[in-house]
Amino acid sequence: MPIFDQGYQHWSGTLSGHAWRWLAIARRGVRVGLTNRLLRVVMLVAWMPAIALAFVLCLWGLIEQKSELVAPLAQMLPFLVPDLLADPRAFRVEIWTLCFSYFMWIELYFSMVVILLVGPNLISQDLRYNALPLYFSRPLRRIDYFLGKLGVIAAFLAMVIVVPSLTAYVLGLLFSLDLSIVRDTFGLLMASIAYGLVITLSAGLLVLALSSLSRNSRYIALFWLAIWFVSSVVAATLDSANQQQQRHQAWQASHQRPGPNFGGVDYVQAEIDAAKTNWRPLVSYTGNLSRVGQEMLGTDASWEKLSQLAPPSQRAQFLFVYMGPQYPWYWSAAVLIGLFGLSACILKWSIKSLDRLK
Amino acid sequence: MTSVSSQASIDQTSRENDAVAHRATRGSLVAALWTLYVLTLRQHLHGKRWMVMGLLFLLPAGLAVLMRVTSPDVPAPALEFFLVWIFIPQALLPLVALLYASGIIQDEQEEQTITYLLVRPIPKWALYLVKLLATFTTTVILTAIFTGLTFAAIYFGENAPPYGGQNLAGESIPLRSLKTIAIQALAVISYCSLFGLMSLVTKRILVVGILYIAVVEGVLANFPFGIRLVTVIYYSRLVAYRTLTFMVPTPGGGTMQDVAAEAWQLDVRADPGLLEHPQFGMCIKVLLTSSAVCAIVAAWICSRREFHFKTPEKD
Amino acid sequence: MHLEVVNQVARPVEVTPIVVFHEVSKWYGNVIGINKLTLQIRAGVTGLLGPNGAGKSTLLQMATGQLRQSQGSVRVLNRQVWNNPALNRFIGLCPEQDAFYEWMTGWDFVHTCARLSGLRRGEARDAAKRTIESVGMTKNQGRAIRGYSKGMRQRIKMAQALVHNPEVLFLDEPLTGTDPLARRDLMDIIQRLAGEGKSVVVSSHVLHEVQSLTPNIVLLNHGRLVAEGHVRDIRNLIDKHPHHIVLVCDDYRKLAGRALAWDDVEGVRVLADQSALMVETRSPDDFYGRLPALSLEDGMAIKAVYSDDDNLEAVFKYLVNK
Numbered sequence: 001m002p003i004f005d006q007g008y009q010h011w012s013g014t015l016s017g018h019a020w021r022w023l024a025i026a027r028r029g030v031r032v033g034l035t036n037r038l039l040r041v042v043m044l045v046a047w048m049p050a051i052a053l054a055f056v057l058c059l060w061g062l063i064e065q066k067s068e069l070v071a072p073l074a075q076m077l078p079f080l081v082p083d084l085l086a087d088p089r090a091f092r093v094e095i096w097t098l099c100f101s102y103f104m105w106i107e108l109y110f111s112m113v114v115i116l117l118v119g120p121n122l123i124s125q126d127l128r129y130n131a132l133p134l135y136f137s138r139p140l141r142r143i144d145y146f147l148g149k150l151g152v153i154a155a156f157l158a159m160v161i162v163v164p165s166l167t168a169y170v171l172g173l174l175f176s177l178d179l180s181i182v183r184d185t186f187g188l189l190m191a192s193i194a195y196g197l198v199i200t201l202s203a204g205l206l207v208l209a210l211s212s213l214s215r216n217s218r219y220i221a222l223f224w225l226a227i228w229f230v231s232s233v234v235a236a237t238l239d240s241a242n243q244q245q246q247r248h249q250a251w252q253a254s255h256q257r258p259g260p261n262f263g264g265v266d267y268v269q270a271e272i273d274a275a276k277t278n279w280r281p282l283v284s285y286t287g288n289l290s291r292v293g294q295e296m297l298g299t300d301a302s303w304e305k306l307s308q309l310a311p312p313s314q315r316a317q318f319l320f321v322y323m324g325p326q327y328p329w330y331w332s333a334a335v336l337i338g339l340f341g342l343s344a345c346i347l348k349w350s351i352k353s354l355d356r357l358k
Numbered sequence: 359m360t361s362v363s364s365q366a367s368i369d370q371t372s373r374e375n376d377a378v379a380h381r382a383t384r385g386s387l388v389a390a391l392w393t394l395y396v397l398t399l400r401q402h403l404h405g406k407r408w409m410v411m412g413l414l415f416l417l418p419a420g421l422a423v424l425m426r427v428t429s430p431d432v433p434a435p436a437l438e439f440f441l442v443w444i445f446i447p448q449a450l451l452p453l454v455a456l457l458y459a460s461g462i463i464q465d466e467q468e469e470q471t472i473t474y475l476l477v478r479p480i481p482k483w484a485l486y487l488v489k490l491l492a493t494f495t496t497t498v499i500l501t502a503i504f505t506g507l508t509f510a511a512i513y514f515g516e517n518a519p520p521y522g523g524q525n526l527a528g529e530s531i532p533l534r535s536l537k538t539i540a541i542q543a544l545a546v547i548s549y550c551s552l553f554g555l556m557s558l559v560t561k562r563i564l565v566v567g568i569l570y571i572a573v574v575e576g577v578l579a580n581f582p583f584g585i586r587l588v589t590v591i592y593y594s595r596l597v598a599y600r601t602l603t604f605m606v607p608t609p610g611g612g613t614m615q616d617v618a619a620e621a622w623q624l625d626v627r628a629d630p631g632l633l634e635h636p637q638f639g640m641c642i643k644v645l646l647t648s649s650a651v652c653a654i655v656a657a658w659i660c661s662r663r664e665f666h667f668k669t670p671e672k673d
Numbered sequence: 674m675h676l677e678v679v680n681q682v683a684r685p686v687e688v689t690p691i692v693v694f695h696e697v698s699k700w701y702g703n704v705i706g707i708n709k710l711t712l713q714i715r716a717g718v719t720g721l722l723g724p725n726g727a728g729k730s731t732l733l734q735m736a737t738g739q740l741r742q743s744q745g746s747v748r749v750l751n752r753q754v755w756n757n758p759a760l761n762r763f764i765g766l767c768p769e770q771d772a773f774y775e776w777m778t779g780w781d782f783v784h785t786c787a788r789l790s791g792l793r794r795g796e797a798r799d800a801a802k803r804t805i806e807s808v809g810m811t812k813n814q815g816r817a818i819r820g821y822s823k824g825m826r827q828r829i830k831m832a833q834a835l836v837h838n839p840e841v842l843f844l845d846e847p848l849t850g851t852d853p854l855a856r857r858d859l860m861d862i863i864q865r866l867a868g869e870g871k872s873v874v875v876s877s878h879v880l881h882e883v884q885s886l887t888p889n890i891v892l893l894n895h896g897r898l899v900a901e902g903h904v905r906d907i908r909n910l911i912d913k914h915p916h917h918i919v920l921v922c923d924d925y926r927k928l929a930g931r932a933l934a935w936d937d938v939e940g941v942r943v944l945a946d947q948s949a950l951m952v953e954t955r956s957p958d959d960f961y962g963r964l965p966a967l968s969l970e971d972g973m974a975i976k977a978v979y980s981d982d983d984n985l986e987a988v989f990k991y992l993v994n995k
Contacts, residue, residue: 038565117565216468219407221564222457226414229572233449234421237440244436244609245429251609252431386791393788397774404776470772474833476739478789479761661756664740666701 021140025148029122030155039117043159046110050164053103057172060095064088064176083309094302096172096185100165100192101299107161108286108293111199112228114156119207120220122149123351128215132351146208146347153204161196165189188297195293202289202336209343212350227285235284242280246270272316275326285339287325288332295329390480391488398492401465402458411454415504418445422511436606437512439617442505442538443598447545447591451501452575455549456567458497460557462489463660472665483657486554490653493550498543505542509535529603537601545594548645551652552590558659582623590648593641595622600638689751690715691841691872692736697745699731699896706731708896709745714874718867720883721876722985723893724993729876730769732893733843736874737766749841762791765839767830769846769876773818779825780805780814783832790837797836804836805829809858824855831859835866842866842873848882860886884985894993907988914982914991915939915953918960921977925950928973935963951981 033039062070063085084091126132135145169189173181206227210220250270281287294300303323310318402408418441425437463486466472475485513531556570557563579589586592595618604618619626626632636644690713699707707728723729734740735747738754738761747754750763774782783805787797805814808828813821818829827847834842844863848856863886867873877883883890884904892900892907900907908916922928929941929950937960940953954960957980968975981987 038562116568216465218460218464218564219410219457222453223410225568226453230414230417230449230453233445234417237421237445238425240440241425241429241432241437244432247609248431386793389793390789390791393785397785397789401774470768470770471774473739473766473768473770473772474786475789477737477761477764477766478786479758479791480789481758482756666740 015139018141018144021144022147022151025135025140025145026151026155029149029152033118033152033156036117039114039156042110042113042117043156046107046114046160047164049103049106049110050168053099053165054168054171056099057096057168058175060088060092060099061172061176061178061181064092064178091306092181093184093188094305096188097298097302098306100188101294101297101302103165103168104161104192104195104293104297105290107164108199108289110160111157111203112286114160115153115203115207116221116224116228118156119153119204120211120217120224122152123208123211124215124217124220127212128217142348142351145351149208150200150204153207154200157196157200157204161199162193165192165196191296191298195296198292198296198336199289202340205340205343205347206285209346209350212347232284232286235281235287238280238283239278242274242278243271246274268317268320272320275320278325278327279331281325281327282331282335288335291325291327291329291332292336294324299324387479387484390478391484394475394480394485394488395492398489399496402492402496411457411500412504414450414454415500416507418442418450418508419504419511421445422508426512433607434512435604436617438509439604439606439621441508441512443595443604443618444621446501446505446508446542447594448576451542451546452549452567452571454497454500455546456553456564456571458493459490459550459553460563460567462486462493462554462557464557464563467665476665481661482663483661486558486657486660487653490550490554490656493554494547497546497550501542501546502539505539506535509538534602538598541594541598541601544597544642544645545590548590548594548649551649551656555652555656555659558656558663580623582625590645593636593645595624596632596635597638597641597645599624599632600641691750692874693746693748693751694732694735695746695748697735697742697747699728699735699740699743705896707735707742710893710896710898711745712891712898712901714872714891715889716870716872717889718863718873718875718887720887720890720985721874721893722878722880722883722890722989723899724878726895727893728896729878729893730845731896733766733845733874733876737761737764737843762837763840765834765837765842767834767842767844767847769849771823771826771850773826773829775819776817778815778817779810779821779829779832782818782829783814783836786833787836792837800836800838801832804832807835808832808862823850824852827851827855827859831862840871842871844873844875846877846879847875848877848879856882880985880989890985890988892989892992899992900988904985904988907992908982908984914987915955916957916960916980917982917987918952918954918957918978918980919944919947919949920952920964920975921947921949922973922975923948924973928967928975931967931973935960949977 059070066088088095126135136142166189169185169192207220207224210223210227211217214220247270253270281291300323303319307315307318422437422441425432425440463472466475476482480488509531552570553563553567556566560566575589575591579586579591599618599622604616605614606617607613608615616626618624624632624635629635692712692714694710694712697707697710698705710728710732721729721732731740735742736749736754738757741755749760752760754760774785777785780801784797784801787800787804788794792800805811808831810825810828810832813825818826821829827850831844831847834844847859847863851859860882863873863875867887875883875886888904889902890900890904890907891898920928920932925943925945925948929943932938932941932950932952935954937954937956938952939955942951942953944951952960961978964975964978967973982991
């Protein structure tokens with residue numbers, strides 16, 4: 001026939017497999033998220049720590065090469081111990097590790113803000129506007145839906161954590177002019193990326209679970225804030241009380257054992273001893289993420305090596321001040337895994353496929 | 359309505375209708391406002407929201423029990439300070455006020471039920487003020503109940519001196535808890551008024567509110583600079599400091615420590631009477647006046663606001 | 674479509690308009706919602722028609738005081754609407770959006786709306802009971818609204834608009850999503866309200882429903898008033914489109930030859946499958962006048978006569994789809 005029908009033509013080809021169906025949802029979610037001006041501003045600001053990290057790594061590269069450019073600077077920074085400056089290459093891994101550790105600590109808070117801006121709407125808006133049948137009437141499984149939504153969070157967190165840390169790493173590498181850095185620090189880069197993945201999976205699934213519980217995204221955002229902010233305050237409050245308790249117990253102990261130290265109370269030592277079994281930081285969600293990150297990046301080992309530069313009598317104090325929580329990292333990992341499982345159960349229970357929707 | 363009227367009789371009819379309407383609405387406006395007040399309270403309490411709020415507010419009491427079990431040597435006044443004077447006013451009160459106050463009009467708009475209120479013979483400014491009043495009621499009751507529970511959790515069973523019904527300053531614990539509730543209530547009313555106004559000024563009330571809580575109330579208020587004069591928590595702390603004592607025994611009980619002065623950056627050594635800070639009456643006036651101003655401005659904005667459905671908002 | 678004799682409430686003789694828009698414009702930033710519209714809506718049932726985005730909702734929201742006009746004046750019952758909440762005592766609105774306090778029962782919702790309108794406790798109770806009965810929801814009034822069907826939700830929405838016995842009722846797409854039974858019931862309610870002397874403005878883009886309710890229409894397009902008045906009067910004024918009249922006759926071809934001889938007939942189309950003829954004429958009244966004589970001629974007994982465009986749909990199509 002020379003004249004062809006311009007009307008609807010049914011698709012007679014084969015549909016793509018399930019492997020990439022989530023990508024359509026993720027792509028759409030990212031596009032919608034990027035229309036939020038505030039989010040774009042936050043993502044831009046989140047690059048500043050990366051710029052600072054790159055700057056510090058470059059600076060360390062120049063210190064390793066004992067460059068004339070940084071010689072005056074080295075004198076202005078009294079915390080740079082002479083032993084450190086004498087052989088900076090020996091402390092390369094430690095300095096890089098600690099720099100990345102601080103960077104990830106700051107970016108963790110940016111991640112919480114990004115999730116606050118992006119996460120609450122993801123499922124709650126679908127519930128509000130009854131969009132779930134639109135998804136599940138297509139050949140989409142629930143796992144495709146969840147992966148798509150998680151993909152939105154993963155995309156934004158990658159822009160805030162992974163890409164900046166990768167960029168800072170490459171810049172630090174370029175300014176070191178020493179390829180052995182790759183051998184020494186590549187594991188650190190992988191650990192950073194893996195830590196970013198842990199944050200994405202844990203926080204992403206948690207906010208999706210919250211988002212599936214209500215049609216009003218404002219409440220979801222406030223509950224997310226409660227999990228992030230209030231849990232930290234609760235942990236800090238419990239810690240303060242515990243610190244008081246330690247002091248009372250230390251006072252009682254010193255006054256019950258007459259001896260050379262009678263009346264002289266070593267509060268610091270009591271707190272150092274108690275830190276190893278102090279479970280109170282487990283209450284803080286970001287505290288748990290930090291503790292796992294600490295372990296993944298290997299910051300404890302770095303601090304221990306750096307503590308060798310301090311006088312022996314001050315090493316314990318040094319570690320107590322700088323090393324952060326000392327309880328076993330797998331406690332935090334267990335809390336995060338528990339929350340992950342709870343989030344998955346909530347999602348499974350609250351989002352039903354089409355034949356089971358009311 | 360089938361009569362043919364001239365313009366003069368139209369005006370006469372309108373005037374008569376106006377008189378009838380005025381008489382009818384004067385008395386019935388009270389009924390309408392009362393119904394709106396009850397409706398708003400019911401909205402706050404229905405569903406799971408109040409349960410979640412309850413859980414959030416039970417947190418201090420739960421923490422008190424936990425701390426008494428895990429840290430039994432910590433004196434009760436110290437626990438009270440951590441929980442009632444740090445945790446509740448800095449974390450819970452502003453968050454709860456933000457949750458409820460930001461939804462005064464926005465919740466109705468999002469649910470599109472505001473239409474049913476706008477087509478009633480209720481002035482928009484009255485609509486806002488009544489809903490704000492209901493929000494005050496809900497938040498104050500929640501604050502009162504759970505602050506009382508927290509006090510009970512901290513001091514229950516503390517029969518040994520010096521806590522047998524009294525604290526170290528000889529204050530009756532029930533009276534202290536009532537004073538605390540009154541101060542917290544005043545603070546939550548101020549927060550509600552402020553966030554209610556913000557919700558009419560910006561669509562991003564959540565972000566703005568969180569920034570305000572974290573930065574202004576959480577950080578700036580702790581600096582001994584003039585900036586804290588614009589924070590709610592500064593005035594409520596001053597009222598608390600001037601009406602209650604915050605002396606906590608140090609380990610060993612030999613000396614007492616003024617935890618509030620240290621934590622709240624009040625230099626009582628240089629200025630024991632806090633003469634450089636606003637007095638009790640001034641603090642109350644500031645909080646009440648600022649709440650009233652925020653409420654009035656918000657009501658004025660509401661009276662001039664259009665609420666769009668299906669039609670585009672202005673750029 | 675057969676020519677329908679719409680059995681409507683006779684158009685009131687009085688000249689008092691219920692709703693007056695005078696040179697009203699409304700813009701949203703750079704978007705003009707309503708463009709210099711002057712309109713008077715009189716008592717009785719009036720259909721407010723227009724395609725999507727015509728400005729119907731904007732017009733209704735201005736008439737009920739939810740939106741403020743950017744220019745001009747809007748008066749209902751001879752009173753300014755904006756910021757005049759006392760006027761709401763006489764106005765009822767059945768909004769288009771499907772939004773309720775879902776946790777309330779139907780009775781609770783209507784009763785609350787009655788109390789919000791200022792009715793006292795006893796009055797509100799009686800009014801709620803009466804109104805719920807009038808919309809046929811007595812049996813389901815104790816159930817939560819979240820469990821209602823679409824038809825039930827529309828009925829309850831209508832009930833809240835009626836509970837305070839308003840003089841003027843604005844109905845924004847009241848029949849959307851309803852099943853035929855609910856639609857019939859709601860239309861009966863509207864016609865009964867008109868019979869009781871209430872003024873009803875029904876906004877819709879479902880033409881046949883509006884046509885069943887009233888021949889008095891207001892037609893909007895792109896924020897402008899396109900036409901206003903009786904459907905037939907408007908149709909007659911549309912010179913550009915001749916009327917289509919269908920004649921069913923066995924000897925339709927001979928009839929076609931006779932029709933073509935008349936000056937006012939502009940075209941003829943044979944509908945062989947219906948044994949009919951469609952005639953285009955600019956003077957339908959003259960044409961109808963000639964038909965009895967024509968029908969008496971040999972072999973040309975006309976079995977049926979109807980116009981398939983002397984209706985709202987045709988008016989809409991001709992005026993809106995220019």
